[in-house]
Amino acid sequence: MRPDQDMESKETAGLALELLEQSVVDLKSVGTDRPGIEVSEAVPLPEHGVSVVFVNLGNTKMELLHPLGSDSPITGFLQKNKAGGMHHICIEVDNINAAVTDLKKKKIRSLSDEIKIGAHGKPVIFLHPKDCGGVLVELEQA
């Protein structure tokens, strides 16, 4: 997928992890407890099947994801990637409906018909990794 003028990088990465608490401890041990760097508590998002720790590094944001519930969308990923890893990137768009319509014309599939409210309280939708160079991409409306 090639970002066009309707899209800009929001520089958010989602990392799927089996051991969420240990990962936060590890992050803090390498210096993310410094002023200006924010690490949230784990926030359960049952409608997305994940718990999320938000890490704001100033110029980059990360989401540490842990499965929540019996049918979490990240369970399969963690079964294949036992040590966890980079799960998705998030790209901010001005108008998510316009972006999805445009991408559809370019044969880039959404993983659902439904636009949900994401972790930041904004509309989100995921695109098929097979249509995005093997990367799972989340669109988030600004």
Ligand SMILES: C[C@@H](C(=O)O)C(=O)SCCNC(=O)CCNC(=O)[C@H](O)C(C)(C)COP(=O)(O)OP(=O)(O)OC[C@H]1O[C@@H](n2cnc3c(N)ncnc32)[C@H](O)[C@@H]1OP(=O)(O)O
């Ligand atoms: C809170 C919210 C927010 O920030 O707003 C979030 O982040 S929620 C974050 C969690 N939510 C989501 O991820 C929602 C969208 N994700 C999904 O619908 C699912 O996770 C899928 C991407 C469809 C994968 O589902 P599942 O693992 O059950 O299917 P599967 O094992 O058959 O995988 C189908 C193919 O996709 C590949 N695949 C699976 N997960 C992938 C990933 N994260 N990145 C790149 N490729 C991936 C598999 O290797 C496989 O390729 P091969 O066929 O070549 O083997």
